[in-house]
Amino acid sequence: MSGKKLVAGNWKMNGTGADLPEVEAIARAAAAHSSVESALCLPATLLDRAVRAAPGLAIGGQDVHGAPSGAHTGCISAAMLVDCGARLTLAGHSERREAQHESDADVRAKAEAAIAAGLVVIVCVGESASARDAGHAVATVTAQLDASLPRSDGAAGLLAVAYEPIWAIGTGKVPSVGDIGAMHAALRQRLVAAYGEAGETVRILYGGSVKPSNAVEIFAVAEVDGALVGGASLTAADFVPIIAAAVSGAG
Numbered sequence: 436m437s438g439k440k441l442v443a444g445n446w447k448m449n450g451t452g453a454d455l456p457e458v459e460a461i462a463r464a465a466a467a468h469s470s471v472e473s474a475l476c477l478p479a480t481l482l483d484r485a486v487r488a489a490p491g492l493a494i495g496g497q498d499v500h501g502a503p504s505g506a507h508t509g510c511i512s513a514a515m516l517v518d519c520g521a522r523l524t525l526a527g528h529s530e531r532r533e534a535q536h537e538s539d540a541d542v543r544a545k546a547e548a549a550i551a552a553g554l555v556v557i558v559c560v561g562e563s564a565s566a567r568d569a570g571h572a573v574a575t576v577t578a579q580l581d582a583s584l585p586r587s588d589g590a591a592g593l594l595a596v597a598y599e600p601i602w603a604i605g606t607g608k609v610p611s612v613g614d615i616g617a618m619h620a621a622l623r624q625r626l627v628a629a630y631g632e633a634g635e636t637v638r639i640l641y642g643g644s645v646k647p648s649n650a651v652e653i654f655a656v657a658e659v660d661g662a663l664v665g666g667a668s669l670t671a672a673d674f675v676p677i678i679a680a681a682v683s684g685a686g
């Protein structure tokens with residue numbers, strides 16, 4: 436990896452206008468920790484207001500449709516995200532892969548649509564507990580990555596990958612640092628296979644129960660270029676120490 440670590444929050448289906456002061460507090464802390472890139476992926480209903488309230492902070496969506504427009508009730512296009520000032524989006528979060536049955540091909544189309552609109556896209560991958568227990572974690576996740584990666588020209592420049600074991604999301608469980616390092620090294624190999632030298636520059640984030648108490652240890656792992664944070668991104672009190680931990684591990 437070259438460049439700054441990226442620490443992105445995912446508020447999921449949480450947050451209303453009453454929570455904008457948290458966004459503002461996170462933005463102030465992010466500005467004070469500028470050796471790290473910080474971002475918040477918010478519910479669509481908050482994007483425009485968050486961009487206005489915290490213009491210095493990168494605000495992103497949590498999903499994007501693969502098509503530019505059309506008969507897709509309830510969905511949001513890349514151009515719509517750009518229109519309300521978003522700079523990034525998630526694609527293929529495991530909660531969407533499971534609940535909305537999103538396939539790797541869907542995720543690739545979403546990532547390509549985001550990149551075509553100039554958005555940074557964080558493509559999420561991760562194994563189930565049963566795949567981990569069966570010893571298939573690396574094979575499962577690398578296959579998922581290969582099939583989900585955007586293939587558009589220059590894709591690597593706007594891409595980040597989040598390794599999020601499904602069994603670690605929202606559970607308080609975290610893989611060993613050895614398992615995180617082994618997975619990130621395998622993902623790096625696949626990124627280089629897909630993009631050549633540019634694959635070295637794609638940031639690989641770890642996600643799954645990152646907290647202030649474990650962030651320093653996780654950021655110290657080789658090839659961990661940042662974090663995707665769910666529950667602990669909802670308040671400045673929890674999220675800011677994670678950003679600060681990435682500063683210590685910056686470079």
Ligand code: PEP
Nearest residue numbers: 604605642643644665666
């Ligand atoms: C997530 O949903 O992307 C996530 C990592 O959640 P949590 O940090 O709450 O485990």
